[in-house]
Amino acid sequence: SVFGFVTLPKVVAIIRSQTASNVRSISGSYEQIGEHILAGRADLGISRLPLDPGLFEWAPLGSARNVCIFHPDHRFSKQTCIEAQDLAGETIVDIDPQFAAHQMNFNALRFAGVEPDILVEFDCNGHEAGYVSAGLGISITNEIIAREYAAFQLGVRPVEPSALYHYV
Incomplete structure (x- = not known):
């Protein structure tokens, strides 16, 4: 959505x-x-790899790395890149633990010795933009999804370590 x-x-x-x-x-x-x-309910869709090439024809739309989104007044606006240790003490708005992105993000934090402080978990990309724009926390997403939030005028910075997502 x-x-x-x-x-x-x-x-x-x-x-x-x-x-x-x-x-x-x-x-x-x-x-x-x-x-x-x-099932024939849609003619085309936007998805991420991996997809079974025997079931779908697909064309690349773009690749994306992780970014942190935050309220424009947040201290992260002065940084060029956000690293796991920078997230210590931050309130986090994050996608539900059932999603691989959650597991990757939090494994990286825990590896760096940072225990995440999760305020809100959501089940669909898009929900975090409202919480973050209200100043209730920061969120980690990827560049392609972050571009969808242009109207919210959020701060966006690269995150390391990062995953790589391929959209088709």
Whole structure:
């Protein structure tokens, strides 16, 4: 659903300029997006690798690394990169533990000796932008998702260590 903030409106504008077709947007996890396509409920979707090449045709959209998003007045705005030890004492808004991104982020923190202080856990990308813009904490996401939050005018800095995400 997060791609409905910026990316999908641009895509729909292109479709509308070239055809009179209407568009139906369906949200879900990356797994659910694949299920929608396989069941014929969707013609195309945005997902992340890995995908089974025997089931899907896909084209690369871009790769992304982890970033930290924060209120523009946050102390991180003076840094060029955020490292695990910088997160000590920070209130964190994070995706639900069932997601691999959560596990990667928190394994890196714990490896650096930092125990995360989680205020809010959410189950769908996009929810963190409101909490972070309200100054309730920081969040770790990736560059592509962070671009969807342009209207929130959040601070964004690279995070190390980082994972690499491939969107298709």
